[in-house]
Amino acid sequence: MTRLGVTRRGALHLALGALAGAAGAPSKTTRAQAQVFRRVGIAFGTTVSITLEAADKQMADAAFAAGFTEIRAIDRLASLTRPDSEVFRLNREGFLDRPDSALVEMLHIAEAMHVATAGAFDITIQPLWLAFDAAARRGTWPSEAEIQALRERIDQGLLQVAPDRIAFAKPGMMITLNSLARGLAADRVAAALARTGIVNAFFDTDVLGAIGKRPDGAHWRALTHNPRLPEGSFGVADVTGCLATSGDYQYFWSADYSRNHIIDPRRGVSPSHFSSVSVLAKTGLTADALSTAAFLLDPDQAARILKSHGAEALFVDKAGSVTRTAGFPAVGPG
Numbered sequence: 001m002t003r004l005g006v007t008r009r010g011a012l013h014l015a016l017g018a019l020a021g022a023a024g025a026p027s028k029t030t031r032a033q034a035q036v037f038r039r040v041g042i043a044f045g046t047t048v049s050i051t052l053e054a055a056d057k058q059m060a061d062a063a064f065a066a067g068f069t070e071i072r073a074i075d076r077l078a079s080l081t082r083p084d085s086e087v088f089r090l091n092r093e094g095f096l097d098r099p100d101s102a103l104v105e106m107l108h109i110a111e112a113m114h115v116a117t118a119g120a121f122d123i124t125i126q127p128l129w130l131a132f133d134a135a136a137r138r139g140t141w142p143s144e145a146e147i148q149a150l151r152e153r154i155d156q157g158l159l160q161v162a163p164d165r166i167a168f169a170k171p172g173m174m175i176t177l178n179s180l181a182r183g184l185a186a187d188r189v190a191a192a193l194a195r196t197g198i199v200n201a202f203f204d205t206d207v208l209g210a211i212g213k214r215p216d217g218a219h220w221r222a223l224t225h226n227p228r229l230p231e232g233s234f235g236v237a238d239v240t241g242c243l244a245t246s247g248d249y250q251y252f253w254s255a256d257y258s259r260n261h262i263i264d265p266r267r268g269v270s271p272s273h274f275s276s277v278s279v280l281a282k283t284g285l286t287a288d289a290l291s292t293a294a295f296l297l298d299p300d301q302a303a304r305i306l307k308s309h310g311a312e313a314l315f316v317d318k319a320g321s322v323t324r325t326a327g328f329p330a331v332g333p334g
Contacts, residue, residue, distance in 0.1 A: 094173070224236070312327040
């Protein structure tokens, strides 16, 4: 079996060109009295970054501090491995009193996606994911009987959510917020930058987000990655709002990608339609959730859920064919 862990950043990369230098270093822009600054950090198990236009280094430093504080807060809240994270404590104890409002917000979005996808989107998939990953590490795979037994613990309808308490209705349940947390972090960064007076910025929390435009007046842009060519791309697309990607190549357990980290809880297998789905939406939380939701559905269902949320998408199917919804920006040379 082949097992590889990568992140969503493999799908879409910021096309900065020469707009920013080393982390924290300024470069001249076409706007009077403004410079572009960029800073890189670590969160969600990968590198994250903020690129922004500011009047001076003091303004940039204040914006970076505010933005990275938000990223670290969501990362700490949603971590599956940090014993002090709220998700870790909920998974360990089966309940959580006085949850953070950000956690409750993500769970409400999760419930909406669960309903909209008829149960395909389900954050209680974590016990099955852990079993698959552990088996792949041993060079084996769970039997159908073992999979069915694990599926008894998976039902988002058994997750009880209130402002003052979150609890599982069954023992052995667990959640993952990997399809939500990075998007919420992007939204929190956008709000933090706006509070510090930043008008033009591009940020990468493993979900890409843009406010304003580049110094040359054009939209911020990202490379669209070819999921079957590690160093290849389909070209560059404008980013307005937030852009999130889900793909079978990001973490997989079989050489043909058919067993990968995105699992349909209704059947206990990975979906067979798409290699990757990139969603452009007004908010990071919506884009993040919809990229996973659409990946779990067939093409017609995916198109309907995107339309219902006012989102656009770029699809790559298993054969490598690329399609996009009418409102997704054209992909072309950088």
